[in-house]
Amino acid sequence: MDLNGNSQEIAGLIHSGTTAAVVRNARTGTPTLPISNSAADPFSGVLGTGGASFALAKSGTGTLTLSGANTYTGGTTINAGTLPVNTPGRLPANSAISIAAGATFAVSTYANYTLGACASLTVDGTGTILGTNAAAITGAAGGTVSLGSRPIALVWGGASSGPDSTHPPLVVSQGALSLNGNTFTVVVPGTASGTGGYTLISTSSPLSGTVNATPSFAGGNGVGGGKTGVASISGHNVILTVSGGAGG
Numbered sequence: 001m002d003l004n005g006n007s008q009e010i011a012g013l014i015h016s017g018t019t020a021a022v023v024r025n026a027r028t029g030t031p032t033l034p035i036s037n038s039a040a041d042p043f044s045g046v047l048g049t050g051g052a053s054f055a056l057a058k059s060g061t062g063t064l065t066l067s068g069a070n071t072y073t074g075g076t077t078i079n080a081g082t083l084p085v086n087t088p089g090r091l092p093a094n095s096a097i098s099i100a101a102g103a104t105f106a107v108s109t110y111a112n113y114t115l116g117a118c119a120s121l122t123v124d125g126t127g128t129i130l131g132t133n134a135a136a137i138t139g140a141a142g143g144t145v146s147l148g149s150r151p152i153a154l155v156w157g158g159a160s161s162g163p164d165s166t167h168p169p170l171v172v173s174q175g176a177l178s179l180n181g182n183t184f185t186v187v188v189p190g191t192a193s194g195t196g197g198y199t200l201i202s203t204s205s206p207l208s209g210t211v212n213a214t215p216s217f218a219g220g221n222g223v224g225g226g227k228t229g230v231a232s233i234s235g236h237n238v239i240l241t242v243s244g245g246a247g248g
Helices: none
Strands: 022-025 032-036 040-043 046-051 055-059 063-066 076-078 081-084 096-100 103-106 112-114 120-124 136-138 144-146 152-155 170-174 176-182 184-187 196-203 208-211 216-218 228-234 237-243
Touching: 055 081, 076 081, 076 103, 096 103, 176 196, 184 237, 208 228
Parallel strands: 022 046, 032 055, 040 063, 055 076, 063 081, 076 096, 081 103, 096 120, 103 136, 112 144, 120 152, 136 170, 144 176, 152 184, 170 196, 176 208, 184 216
Antiparallel strands: 196 237, 228 237
């Protein structure tokens, strides 16, 4: 399948045979391959062999399992459903991964998953219910999910005054999360955050590692006037504590 420079939405992508199956873009530009599937689709072919780059966007309630050595260099967006990646190296190391509310990035077949060395992560969850409002990463039971030291953007969709522990942008629903001084960008599209604590990442197991205590803010709001936000690890969570200034 050749995108020829055009974004082409398809209702599924299935290949599990021994013959080669390739999706590529032979022309310039970075089109998007939107896949909106409602079933369980296995794809053992290769996304991106030869030609120019393209991006992958998964939507629909189904599962799209990638097991080929994919080489596309555009972003990987999971808008709905589940995107399992069942062996190491199946996503390009530099892919920008984005997970929306209700979507799941599944890496449970890795004993220990590590985000690509040049990748970035953006998450947009608004709760903790998988398949509904959580932007989730599911690792292996008893394994680890390492985000290395890569930057993470967290879109806040909860309350504008703390405490709020029920609307984390990211949920790690299985596997122990490991961090290494990660820098967070907190995107606040609504009312600026007032004094209190906000859960940014919720996990099922205690966290290990460290975070950069000084997040940046985007989205036009951030924290209220005269206030500061500090990121830290607390038990199973990464939290943002907003303090200072007058009022809430």
